Amino acid sequence: MLNASYITVIALVFQNALAFLLAWACDREIRAKNWYRVIFFIPPVLSEVVVGLVWKWILDGNYGLLNGWLNAVGLSGWAHNWLSDPNLALTTVSVVHCWKGFGWGFLIFLAGLQTIPRELYEAARVDGANAWVAFKNITIPMMIPVAVLVAILTILGTMQAFVLIIAMTGGGPAYHTQVPVLRILGSIQGSSRFGYACAQGIVFGVVLIIISFVQYRFSRSRKY
């Protein structure tokens, strides 16, 4: 559970900050913004197994591309056993999880930004507000509901992010990337303790349902 929370916190902060920045950058009048939108959503449509196995190969301690590059540019000291070092594995998995997930946040933020009426910005400019003031006083207050929505979706998604972990580390090294769902699976397939697995499943399910319920109430209370 602690591990899942760790991944969730990292995902909440970095993934959504990145998603918001990208959405904000894409919201302006720039060229090729549809191209960017298409590309940013490629990682989310891939399956977790595919993403996990590709990244496992890139991050491989002995033959991986990342370490190969680090060695080639003379930063051998930075090369690590990304997935088999107990201190690093969880962070590595979290970063890959963010890579896969930021596209969702990006799309929702972008949709949110596009609902802000342009007139507000024009009025602000007439009143002499510069870009930063307009951003602080218009964009941020208008985006807070969307941000809460994205945050809850991120929490739900991340708590259930276990396929990626199965594909990348299998919960190892020595349970350093173990998460709740993996434990439930282990109880079924490893030791066939169905009652125990069921209890774990219910506890975990209740936690998720509470979070979903908050989100449901929230999306009810507000119209898009």
Add this chain to the structure above:
Amino acid sequence: MKTSAYYKSKKVAINLLVHLFLISVAITCIFPLIWMIGSSLKTQETIFRDMSLIPHKLHFENYYLAWTEGGFGKYFLNSIFYTVSVVFGIIIISSMAAYAFSRLKFPGRNILFVMFMAAMMIPIPGSFVPLYILLNKLHLRDTAIGYILCMVNVGLSTSIFLLKTFFDKMPKELEDAARIDGCSKLGIWWHVALPLAKPVLAVVVVFNALNVWNEYILALIIFDNPHLMPLQVGLARFGGEFITRYPLLMAGLTITALPIILVYIFMQKYIVKGVTQGAVVG
């Protein structure tokens, strides 16, 4: 004049920075895929030394080996079979159910609908233990039909919700006209409601197809027999058994990922729509 030139160059500079930022993120999105395809074209000997993106000699035989020896051909056909049948089932059941929820008055309608919506909030990880036991008791574990039924069930709630929202907004006059012409309720569903719902149906089809294709955990629990496994489980199994045969593994990954990427690029209009609508629903 000077100030306008100043503002113009400032704007160009900002746009340049923005593009730089976006492009660098875009590269990190695509790069692993290119590396995957590149690796799949190397041989067992060169893959550990050759760090070039596109190898000098392209070894397409990896794909042939992965398809036959690695078993990905079998997994691929299984995945296609499951995807098509699940999506077909979802479309038929959810459109009928949504139409009934939207148009027919019958006792218990609201309670049933709330139950469907509540099912949407139960996460799969919380429910797969009872599901496993249930399927075992019904002797449906390790069979294709068991998996298809489960996956239809997974996709049903969201699809019903999307379609019902659409049917609720559909003008009643069209149906009245059909009824006067002597159309039965089923006939109206087939001849009037379904054709009108095409845009929503497209969202439902694309979303569920992606979902089934990428589904892993249920398939992992349900299937023991490798002849029935879909691609995702097959991949994980291959990765576990032949851990060092990276070129074949990468070829298998490409076989799995490519259809999804193609579908995504052609259908991205519907996917974007589905994400933004689905986010509101949860």
